[in-house]
Amino acid sequence: MAPSSARQIGTVVKYELLKYLRGRRLLAIVLLTIIISSIFLIVPPAIGTQYEKDPKEFIGQMLGFLGILSILSATFFGADAIVSEFESKTGFLLFPNPIRKEVIFGGKFIASALVSVGTIALYYAIAITSVRVIDGSIPANTGLSFAYALAYLFAILAISYLFSAIMSSSVYSLILTFFSFFLILPIVDAVGSIAKFKPWFSITFAAGIATYIFDIPYPTDKAFTTTTGPQAASGASQTLSLTQYYPEVQLSLYVMGAYFIVALILSVLLMRRRQM
Amino acid sequence: MTDPIVIERLSKEYGQYVALNDLSLRIEKGVCVGYLGPNGAGKTTTIKILTNLLRATSGRAYLNGEDVINHPKSALDHVGAVVETPEFYPQLTPRECLSYIGTIRGMKSSAVAERTHAVLEQVKLLEVVDNRTRTFSKGMKQRLAIAQALLHEPAVLILDEPTSGLDPRGMVEVRDMIKELKKTDITILMSSHLLNEVQEVCDKVAIIDRGTLLTYDSVQHLSATKGTTVVINTLNPITAAEFRAVKALRGVRALKRIETLTLVAQLDGGTKEQFTVLRGILATGVKVTSFIPRRGAIEDVYLSLIPEGEF
Ligand SMILES: Nc1ncnc2c1ncn2[C@@H]1O[C@H](COP(=O)(O)OP(=O)(O)O)[C@@H](O)[C@H]1O
Ligand SMILES: [Mg+2]
Numbered sequence: 001m002a003p004s005s006a007r008q009i010g011t012v013v014k015y016e017l018l019k020y021l022r023g024r025r026l027l028a029i030v031l032l033t034i035i036i037s038s039i040f041l042i043v044p045p046a047i048g049t050q051y052e053k054d055p056k057e058f059i060g061q062m063l064g065f066l067g068i069l070s071i072l073s074a075t076f077f078g079a080d081a082i083v084s085e086f087e088s089k090t091g092f093l094l095f096p097n098p099i100r101k102e103v104i105f106g107g108k109f110i111a112s113a114l115v116s117v118g119t120i121a122l123y124y125a126i127a128i129t130s131v132r133v134i135d136g137s138i139p140a141n142t143g144l145s146f147a148y149a150l151a152y153l154f155a156i157l158a159i160s161y162l163f164s165a166i167m168s169s170s171v172y173s174l175i176l177t178f179f180s181f182f183l184i185l186p187i188v189d190a191v192g193s194i195a196k197f198k199p200w201f202s203i204t205f206a207a208g209i210a211t212y213i214f215d216i217p218y219p220t221d222k223a224f225t226t227t228t229g230p231q232a233a234s235g236a237s238q239t240l241s242l243t244q245y246y247p248e249v250q251l252s253l254y255v256m257g258a259y260f261i262v263a264l265i266l267s268v269l270l271m272r273r274r275q276m
Numbered sequence: 277m278t279d280p281i282v283i284e285r286l287s288k289e290y291g292q293y294v295a296l297n298d299l300s301l302r303i304e305k306g307v308c309v310g311y312l313g314p315n316g317a318g319k320t321t322t323i324k325i326l327t328n329l330l331r332a333t334s335g336r337a338y339l340n341g342e343d344v345i346n347h348p349k350s351a352l353d354h355v356g357a358v359v360e361t362p363e364f365y366p367q368l369t370p371r372e373c374l375s376y377i378g379t380i381r382g383m384k385s386s387a388v389a390e391r392t393h394a395v396l397e398q399v400k401l402l403e404v405v406d407n408r409t410r411t412f413s414k415g416m417k418q419r420l421a422i423a424q425a426l427l428h429e430p431a432v433l434i435l436d437e438p439t440s441g442l443d444p445r446g447m448v449e450v451r452d453m454i455k456e457l458k459k460t461d462i463t464i465l466m467s468s469h470l471l472n473e474v475q476e477v478c479d480k481v482a483i484i485d486r487g488t489l490l491t492y493d494s495v496q497h498l499s500a501t502k503g504t505t506v507v508i509n510t511l512n513p514i515t516a517a518e519f520r521a522v523k524a525l526r527g528v529r530a531l532k533r534i535e536t537l538t539l540v541a542q543l544d545g546g547t548k549e550q551f552t553v554l555r556g557i558l559a560t561g562v563k564v565t566s567f568i569p570r571r572g573a574i575e576d577v578y579l580s581l582i583p584e585g586e587f
């Protein structure tokens with residue numbers, strides 16, 4: 001008799017993790033996390049400047065690559081998780097077994113979530129340790145920041161699974177995932193700032209809560225103008241009015257939760273329907 | 277008791293294209309069925325539906341009495357399958373791949389270890405048990421695929437062109453393995469486009485073309501009804517008296533001399549009749565140097581059922 005679905009999920013997680021350990025991506029992202037973090041520790045002494053004294057500012061610097069690391073995790077561990085079984089024909093081996101597709105999906109998602117959370121946790125651990133050692137204290141809200149970072153991570157990981165359930169090729173799914181979060185949505189966010197609409201629905205905009213939470217009090221939207229072109233004296237100057245929008249914490253968490261749930265449900269349905 | 281493989285009015289359409297057309301097939305326990313047809317006939321499509329890789333447009337399929345379409349988990353419980361040439365996770369070794377698959381199927385780790393050794397020995401991959409599959413050739417992957425299908429000693433074995441991608445020796449070895457398995461009460465459905473393979477290995481043959489089942493019969497029965505053509509070579513030119521004696525033998529439908537030392541005989545029946553005729557010829561004093569059935573009975577049936585220009 002085939003085991004229960006719960007035990008089969010455990011098996012899938014175990015072997016997915018083994019595949020990560022053997023592959024290059026996990027090693028690459030761990031190395032990248034360490035290298036990024038070291039830059040902020042090595043550069044100031046090397047060029048003869050002091051470390052940032054304010055722990056809040058310092059952790060802000062250290063966590064400056066949070067977005068890109070989250071995007072890389074989602075890309076590396078989520079973006080080809082489903083499509084690769086179909087594209088590289090390993091599905092011919094896995095699917096004709098007494099196991100539900102949802103169980104395969106669940107095991108894969110848990111395994112990729114574990115390594116992605118591990119990556120972000122390592123990043124925070126290095127940042128927190130450095131700030132603690134160099135500045136002597138840990139800024140307020142660091143725990144909340146970590147929690148928000150994970151909320152963002154889960155949301156984009158789920159979306160990367162959705163791409164991997166839709167796309168017919170691993171390469172396209174990897175590219176789509178990376179550029180959606182790295183380029184396309186950030187452009188939407190920037191346009192919002194000029195066109196005066198608040199991109200509260202954008203997942204990359206919402207991601208800001210993980211770093212803004214260090215600001216006390218929490219920042220609110222601000223309008224400001226900049227002058228461009230020749231100086232006012234010539235009479236041809238243009239003023240550009242922009243608004244600096246800040247994501248609201250609660251709304252952003254709802255947005256992330258909604259992306260997570262909808263993307264996950266859609267990807268399971270699509271994977272079930274998908275044929276070899 | 278229900279038959280281990282039951283296909284009822286199965287259809288599969290890819291858009292407008294009908295790949296399977298109302299196909300029904302019922303395979304009894306312990307029988308090895310060859311699923312024959314030209315390329316594109318619908319063999320792989322049938323097997324993919326049976327193994328939960330593809331959804332049927334309509335119809336039902338049951339494995340060991342369980343509905344594959346609605347309850348794939350229980351239906352596939354005692355089934356081993358090789359579909360096309362599967363790929364393995366390149367980062368894992370055969371031992372790890374088999375352990376993954378075996379655990380999913382509910383085998384204990386001791387049983388997995390024991391069976392891993394047995395099946396890898398059978399397919400001659402024991403030496404590479406701890407090498408990553410990344411470097412494996414197509415033939416090695418095909419053999420590993422067969423090994424994983426046999427890992428849990430399934431009651432039903434479904435093989436899609438099991439000898440494709442193998443070199444001649446590998447083909448013989450796989451056929452011998454299947455013949456060995458037939459001594460147990462396993463039920464086997466194997467697709468093939470190789471007529472001699474099916475004739476050699478299988479008990480029954482199902483012939484499919486353009487998604488329609490054309491015939492389903494035992495190899496023996498087909499041989500008995502279709503007869504065999506035999507090419508006979510002799511040491512000396514055959515005399516007129518000898519020719520008449522051979523022609524008069526029971527079981528010889530027709531006899532023709534095509535060269536000085538070569539005769540072609542049309543015989544009734546299959547291998548049993550061939551033996552009787554050969555013994556009769558030798559008894560007439562003709563010195564036979566070779567006695568070669570020219571085409572298999574299945575080939576005759578196949579060629580008569582499947583229109584020309586299909587492959
Ligand atoms: N995904 C697909 N989309 C459209 N047509 C397909 C698809 N898969 C198979 N076919 C067509 O269905 C027919 C049967 O294919 P298949 O079952 O693979 O044949 P066989 O295994 O007998 O060679 C072929 O004509 C093939 O081109
Ligand atoms: Mg085929």
